Amino acid sequence: MKDAFLLVYRNMKERKARSALTVLGIMVGIGAVIALMSVGYGMQESITGQLVEMADVIMVMPMRMELGSIGAFGSFTDRDQEAVRRIGGIKDAVAMRGEMEEVEYKGEKFMVHVIGTDPKDVGALFGAIVKPEEGRYSKANDHKTCTIGYSIANDYFDDEIGVNDRLTINGSKFRVVGVLEKQGGFRSETDSEIYVTARDSVSILDNEDISEIFVRVRNIGEAEEIATEIEERIDDNHKLDDFTSAMTMGSAIEQMESIFGILQAVLIAIASISLIVAAMGIMNTILMSVMERTHEIGVMKAIGAKNRNILFLFLLEAGVVSAIGGVCGCIFGVIGAHAISFGIHTAFDVEIAAIVKPEVLLGAVVVAMLVGILSGLYPARKASKMSPVEAVRYE
Numbered sequence: 001m002k003d004a005f006l007l008v009y010r011n012m013k014e015r016k017a018r019s020a021l022t023v024l025g026i027m028v029g030i031g032a033v034i035a036l037m038s039v040g041y042g043m044q045e046s047i048t049g050q051l052v053e054m055a056d057v058i059m060v061m062p063m064r065m066e067l068g069s070i071g072a073f074g075s076f077t078d079r080d081q082e083a084v085r086r087i088g089g090i091k092d093a094v095a096m097r098g099e100m101e102e103v104e105y106k107g108e109k110f111m112v113h114v115i116g117t118d119p120k121d122v123g124a125l126f127g128a129i130v131k132p133e134e135g136r137y138s139k140a141n142d143h144k145t146c147t148i149g150y151s152i153a154n155d156y157f158d159d160e161i162g163v164n165d166r167l168t169i170n171g172s173k174f175r176v177v178g179v180l181e182k183q184g185g186f187r188s189e190t191d192s193e194i195y196v197t198a199r200d201s202v203s204i205l206d207n208e209d210i211s212e213i214f215v216r217v218r219n220i221g222e223a224e225e226i227a228t229e230i231e232e233r234i235d236d237n238h239k240l241d242d243f244t245s246a247m248t249m250g251s252a253i254e255q256m257e258s259i260f261g262i263l264q265a266v267l268i269a270i271a272s273i274s275l276i277v278a279a280m281g282i283m284n285t286i287l288m289s290v291m292e293r294t295h296e297i298g299v300m301k302a303i304g305a306k307n308r309n310i311l312f313l314f315l316l317e318a319g320v321v322s323a324i325g326g327v328c329g330c331i332f333g334v335i336g337a338h339a340i341s342f343g344i345h346t347a348f349d350v351e352i353a354a355i356v357k358p359e360v361l362l363g364a365v366v367v368a369m370l371v372g373i374l375s376g377l378y379p380a381r382k383a384s385k386m387s388p389v390e391a392v393r394y395e
Helices: 002-014 016-053 078-085 119-126 150-156 185-192 198-205 220-238 249-292 294-302 307-348 358-384 388-393
Strands: 057-061 090-105 108-117 132-135 145-148 166-169 172-180 193-197 212-217 245-248
Touching: 002 016, 002 307, 016 249, 016 307, 016 358, 057 220, 078 090, 078 212, 078 220, 090 119, 090 198, 108 119, 108 150, 108 185, 108 198, 119 212, 145 166, 150 172, 150 185, 166 193, 172 198, 185 193, 193 198, 212 220, 220 245, 220 249, 245 249, 249 294, 249 307, 249 358, 294 307, 294 388, 307 358
Parallel strands: 108 193, 145 172
Antiparallel strands: 057 212, 057 245, 090 108, 090 166, 090 212, 132 172, 145 193, 166 172
């Protein structure tokens, strides 16, 4: 075994450029797979982590909605909200009225999602997750006041909006009493919304329809059962089938994980193309090595080397080259993952950690070695089948 490794080392040392290029091919392929998988895991963790924080929440919407498809729209009534509140196990049921409205500030106009809800329900709506960065939430006795998302305050208009500034919403003047902290990720919609009291929303939205009911349950384990009961009760109120969609955060997490699983598979398939190219490089390297060392193979066979010894020698060379490439690829992939994470944060101001899992690194090295050995199998078999007499005579 020691002699075999010495022969492999000598051959790689004599053909440094070729060996280096082969290692580089494996390194790029493995590095690409690790970098993309690590960023994918980071993205999944970022989004599902935020969903887990809202594990006691059920989003009730007047439509049949699944991720990727939305059915017919509609609206709820106060009767629907009361029916939901009467269901056992529900802690809070918050009615939300929301529409896209024209918002004006210092002559600039944008269409913004305006949401109306009772001030007493703000704690149930946001909990401890969303807090004002500046100012406060609207109070029950406030008139024509609003709390705005971070992006509304800082990104939409040329001039930043602060507490006590005035906005015009659908022709009505509103005073800003609070600016929410930046959320991003799954809660990024909050950054681009304006919140007013339910009383004010009726006047500016010009209707009393409820667009969504935000439910918090007492026992997270009962969320799925309660969601089903909510759908049945509201459907009965409207005498319609599949009118209501009650989505728990648990089901949302499952759907998101399914989507991320598909995304990871696609990314790995794309990155694996470079591994296929690297495999061709290994095969070419070992074939060239066999041709250049034909005379040496003949001499080894003449002095007693068996076919399996020759086969093992060339497979060992392929395995060593690919193992080195795999280890270098792991290092390259970790650096690449953190570079991509930093680039996303710099370009889009979105925090996505690069999550590098040890099992992924170990698997990458194993895959690299398997690719190398399988790629070197044909050249190694060709070398082992050579006739000793013909090989010794070869020049």
